[in-house]
Amino acid sequence: xxxxxxxxxxxxxxxxxxxxxxxxxxxxxxxxxxxxxxxxxxxxxxxxxxxxxxxxxxxxxxxxxxxxxxxxxxxxxxxxxxxxxxxxxxxxxxxxxxxxxxxxxxxxxxxxxxxxxxxxxxxxxxxxxxxxxxxxxxxxxxxxxxxxxxxxxxxxxxxxxxxxxxxxxxxxxxxxxxxxxxxxxxxxxxxxxxxxxxxxxxxxxxxxxxxxxxxxxxxxxxxxxxxxxxxxxxxxxxxxxxxxxxxxxxxxxxxxxxxxxxxxxxxxxxxxxxxxxxxxxxxxxxxxxxxxxxxxxxxxxxxxxxxxxxxxxxxxxxxxxxxxxxxxxxxxxxxxxxxxxxxxxxxxxxxxxxxxxxxxxxxxxxxxxxxxxxxxxxxxxxxxxxxxxxxxxxxxx
Amino acid sequence: xxxxxxxxxxxxxxxxxxxxxxxxxxxxxxxxxxxxxxxxxxxxxxxxxxxxxxxxxxxxxxxxxxxxxxxxxxxxxxxxxxxxxxxxxxxxxxxxxxxxxxxxxxxxxxxxxxxxxxxxxxxxxxxxxxxxxxxxxxxxxxxxxxxxxxxxxxxxxxxxxxxxxxxxxxxxxxxxxxxxxxxxxxxxxxxxxxxxxxxxxxxxxxxxxxxxxxxxxxxxxxxxxxxxxxxxxxxxxxxxxxxxxxxxxxxxxxxxxxxxxxxxxxxxxxxxxxxxxxxxxxxxxxxxxxxxxxxxxxxxxxxxxxxxxxxxxxxxxxxxxxxxxxxxxxxxxxxxxxxxxxxxxxxxxxxxxxxxxxxxxxxxxxxxxxxxxxxxxxxxxxxxxxxxxxxxxxxxx
Numbered sequence: 001x002x003x004x005x006x007x008x009x010x011x012x013x014x015x016x017x018x019x020x021x022x023x024x025x026x027x028x029x030x031x032x033x034x035x036x037x038x039x040x041x042x043x044x045x046x047x048x049x050x051x052x053x054x055x056x057x058x059x060x061x062x063x064x065x066x067x068x069x070x071x072x073x074x075x076x077x078x079x080x081x082x083x084x085x086x087x088x089x090x091x092x093x094x095x096x097x098x099x100x101x102x103x104x105x106x107x108x109x110x111x112x113x114x115x116x117x118x119x120x121x122x123x124x125x126x127x128x129x130x131x132x133x134x135x136x137x138x139x140x141x142x143x144x145x146x147x148x149x150x151x152x153x154x155x156x157x158x159x160x161x162x163x164x165x166x167x168x169x170x171x172x173x174x175x176x177x178x179x180x181x182x183x184x185x186x187x188x189x190x191x192x193x194x195x196x197x198x199x200x201x202x203x204x205x206x207x208x209x210x211x212x213x214x215x216x217x218x219x220x221x222x223x224x225x226x227x228x229x230x231x232x233x234x235x236x237x238x239x240x241x242x243x244x245x246x247x248x249x250x251x252x253x254x255x256x257x258x259x260x261x262x263x264x265x266x267x268x269x270x271x272x273x274x275x276x277x278x279x280x281x282x283x284x285x286x287x288x289x290x291x292x293x294x295x296x297x298x299x300x301x302x303x304x305x306x307x308x309x310x311x312x313x314x315x316x317x318x319x320x321x322x323x324x325x326x327x328x329x330x331x332x333x334x335x336x337x338x339x340x341x342x343x344x345x346x347x348x349x350x351x352x353x354x355x356x357x358x359x360x361x362x363x364x365x366x367x368x369x370x371x372x373x374x375x376x377x378x379x380x381x382x383x384x385x386x387x388x389x390x391x392x393x394x395x396x397x
Numbered sequence: 398x399x400x401x402x403x404x405x406x407x408x409x410x411x412x413x414x415x416x417x418x419x420x421x422x423x424x425x426x427x428x429x430x431x432x433x434x435x436x437x438x439x440x441x442x443x444x445x446x447x448x449x450x451x452x453x454x455x456x457x458x459x460x461x462x463x464x465x466x467x468x469x470x471x472x473x474x475x476x477x478x479x480x481x482x483x484x485x486x487x488x489x490x491x492x493x494x495x496x497x498x499x500x501x502x503x504x505x506x507x508x509x510x511x512x513x514x515x516x517x518x519x520x521x522x523x524x525x526x527x528x529x530x531x532x533x534x535x536x537x538x539x540x541x542x543x544x545x546x547x548x549x550x551x552x553x554x555x556x557x558x559x560x561x562x563x564x565x566x567x568x569x570x571x572x573x574x575x576x577x578x579x580x581x582x583x584x585x586x587x588x589x590x591x592x593x594x595x596x597x598x599x600x601x602x603x604x605x606x607x608x609x610x611x612x613x614x615x616x617x618x619x620x621x622x623x624x625x626x627x628x629x630x631x632x633x634x635x636x637x638x639x640x641x642x643x644x645x646x647x648x649x650x651x652x653x654x655x656x657x658x659x660x661x662x663x664x665x666x667x668x669x670x671x672x673x674x675x676x677x678x679x680x681x682x683x684x685x686x687x688x689x690x691x692x693x694x695x696x697x698x699x700x701x702x703x704x705x706x707x708x709x710x711x712x713x714x715x716x717x718x719x720x721x722x723x724x725x726x727x728x729x730x731x732x733x734x735x736x737x738x739x740x741x742x743x744x745x746x747x748x749x750x751x752x753x754x755x756x757x758x759x760x761x762x763x764x765x766x767x768x769x770x771x772x773x774x775x776x777x778x779x780x781x782x783x784x785x786x787x788x789x790x791x792x793x794x
Contacts, residue, residue, distance in 0.1 A: 021445065025449075027442070028438075036437060036666065041409075041430060044425045044612050048414070049418045049422045049743065050738075083484065085661055086660045090633060114647060117648075118634045118635060118649035126491060126523075129525075216454055237515045238481070239483065239511050239512035242511070246748070248747065250514055265614050267615075267664045268612070269613065269666050269667050270664050273666060348446065351644065
C-alpha cells in the first residue's frame with residue numbers, strides 16, 4: 001500500500017479544503033490532539049511539578065530535538081529545542097561571530113527570511129563594533145565568500161520562490177576562506193533531504209510548525225556542529241543551559257555541548273504536539289518524501305501552466321534547485337489567492353506578486369494537486385478575483 | 398459563598414495530594430484542558446493558517462498580555478507575552494542599559510533568581526565594554542543605589558525565602574539617582590498586589606506558569622513603561638516586533654510601543670491554556686487573594702512552629718514583607734521534603750536547606766493548610782525521612 005495514503009489518514013484535513021500551505025503551518029495530526037489532551041490530564045494534571053522528572057519534561061528539548069536531528073542529518077545529541085527561530089538565529093549568529101573575532105562582515109542574501117536579517121541588524125547595533133551585514137542577491141553569494149567574511153548566514157530554501165541553495169557546496173566554499181556557516185532550515189526540515197553533518201554546516205536552526213506539523217508556535221531547534229558545541233559560549237545564557245541548573249549558583253557556567261543552547265523553561269504543551277507529529281515522520285524516509293514531492297510539484301507546474309497561462313512560474317524549473325513548494329507570479333496575486341482560498345484551495349501570498357503552494361506528500365496526493373490546478377483555472381478564467389483587493393496586504397505568515 | 402470555594406472547584410487537584418507548590422507550577426484549570434482541546438480542533442484543525450487572522454492568534458500576545466497587565470497595575474497596551482522569562486530579562490536589560498549609556502554598573506542582589514544574573518552575565522560578556530554586575534545582599538540594595546548604577550535589576554519576591562522588596566520605595570530611591578529599574582515579577586504576578594504604574598517601574602517581566610497557572614512552559618511577559626515604550630530599540634529585533642511584519646522589508650523598523658518587544662511566532666497552544674487560566678483571575682481581586690493568602694500563611698506558620706519545633710522559619714515573620722510563600726529551613730531539608738511528598742503533601746526544596754510552600758488561595762483552603770502541617774509533623778516526629786538522601790540534589794524547578 002502507498003505509505004502516503006496511510007500518513008494522510010493521520011491528519012485532520014477540513015472538509016472541502018485542499019491545503020497547499022503546509023510550508024507555512026502544517027495541519028493538525030489527530031495524534032497531536034490526543035497527545036496534548038493526555039499530557040495535560042495525566043502529566044500536568046496528575047503529576048504537577050513532579051512532571052519535570054517523572055514525565056521527563058526536563059529532558060524533552062534534547063530528546064525530541066534529536067528526533068528532528070535525524071531528519072536533518074545531525075549527529076545524535078547535537079540538536080536542542082527551544083524558543084523561536086528568531087531567538088535561535090540570534091544565538092547561532094552571536095556564537096558564530098565569536099568564532100571569527102577579527103572579521104567584520106556577516107554575509108546573507110536578499111532571499112533570506114526578513115527576521116534573520118532583523119536579528120542580525122539588532123545584534124550588530126548592540127555589539128557596536130563596526131560589523132556589517134552584507135546582503136547580496138542569492139546568485140551572488142558564492143562570489144562574495146571572501147576572506148573578509150566572518151559568517152555566512154543563509155536560509156537554504158527561499159520562502160517566496162522555493163529556490164534552494166546547495167548547502168554542501170556553499171559550506172565547502174565558505175570553509176575554504178575560514179567562514180563560519182549558519183543554515184536556516186525553516187523551509188528544509190521535513191521538506192527536502194538535509195545532511196548537516198555531511199555538508200559540514202557549523203550551525204543550523206529551524207522551526208517545527210511548517211513541514212514538521214507541530215502546530216502554531218511550536219518550538220524552534222538549533223544544531224551546533226560537534227567541533228563547536230563545547231567551544232561556544234551562548235549569548236543568551238539562561239539557567240537551563242547552565243552546567244548544573246539546580247545548584248542555583250550565582251555565576252553562569254555553560255552546560256555540556258548542545259545543552260548550553262537551552263535558555264529558559266521549555267514549552268511542554270507545544271512539545272507534546274510536536275512529538276506526536278514526529279511519530280509520523282518515523283513511518284517514512286526523506287528520500288521517499290522528496291521523490292513524491294517532486295512528482296507532485298512537476299504535476300502541479302504542468303497543470304497550472306497548461307490551464308493558467310497568465311501565471312508565470314516563480315520557482316526554479318529544475319526540481320533539484322527547488323524546495324518543496326511551487327510559486328507563481330501574477331501582478332494581482334493577492335486578489336487571486338483570496339479568491340482561490342474562497343474556493344477551497346489554500347495557498348498563500350507573498351508580496352509583491354507571489355502565489356505560494358506548499359507540496360507536502362504526507363497529506364497531499366495527485367487528486368489534490370489536480371483539484372488545486374483546476375480551481376485556480378476556474379478563478380483565472382472567470383476572473384473571479386476582486387481587482388480592488390490588489391495591494392491589500394496579506395496577513396498570513 | 399466564599400469565592401475561593403468556587404475557584405477551587407475550577408482546578409484539577411489530584412486525589413490524595415495537598416499541593417503547596419503553585420509557586421513553582423500552578424495546577425491544571427479544568428477550563429485550560431477544554432480550551433486547548435477546542436483550540437486545537439476548531440482553530441488549528443479547521444482554520445489552519447487562517448487562524449492567525451480568524452482566530453486572532455496574531456493579536457493574542459498583546460490582548461492576553463493586557464489581561465496580565467491588569468494584575469500587575471500596568472497601563473493598558475503596555476504588556477506583551479512571549480518567549481521565556483530569561484529572554485524577557487535579556488530584552489529589558491539590554492534596553493535599560495541603552496537608556497543609561499554612560500554608566501557601567503548593573504545592581505542586583507543575591508536573592509535574585511540565578512537566570513536573571515546569568516542573562517546579565519551573558520549580555521555583559523557580549524557587549525564587552527567594562528560593564529559590571531554588582532550583586533549585593535538584598536538588605537544592602539538601597540545603600541548601593543548611587544550615581545554609578547545604570548540599572549537596578551531585582552526580583553521582587555525572593556524565590557527561596559519569599560522575602561519581598563518594597564518596589565515603590567526602591568524604585569523611587571533608584572530614580573533619585575537616575576537609575577533605570579527592572580522588576581522580575583515571577584513570584585509576584587498573581588501572588589501579591591503589584592502596581593507597576595504607581596510604583597513607576599521602568600521595566601517589569603514575569604512568567605505565567607506559577608501563580609497564574611498557565612501550565613509547564615507557558616509564555617513570559619514584559620512590561621515597558623509608557624515613557625520608554627516608543628523609545629527603546631529591542632536587542633532581539635524579531636519580525637513580529639517590526640512595524641509592518643508582513644511587508645517583509647529587508648530592514649528592521651521597530652513596531653509601535655510594546656509591540657516591538659515581540660520577537661518570533663507566539664506559542665498559540667500555550668496561550669490558549671493561559672487564557673483559560675486567566676478567566677479565573679477575573680472572578681477575584683488581588684486584595685482579596687492577598688488577604689486570604691496572609692491568613693493562610695499565618696496559620697501555616699503557627700501550625701508548623703507549634704508542631705515541628707526543629708524547623709526554623711526562613712521567611713520574614715512580618716506578612717507585609719513576605720510574598721505568597723512560606724519557607725522553613727532544616728539541614729536535612731531535601732530528605733524531609735521527599736518524605737513529605739511521599740506522604741501526599743507537595744512543596745519543594747531549594748538548596749542548601751529550604752523547604753518551600755506556596756500559599757495559593759485560588760485552590761488552597763484552611764483544611765489543606767492544617768493537613769500539610771499535620772503531615773509535616775508526622776514526618777518530623779517519626780523521622781520518616783531518609784537521612785542518606787541528604788545532599789542529593791533536588792530536580793524540581
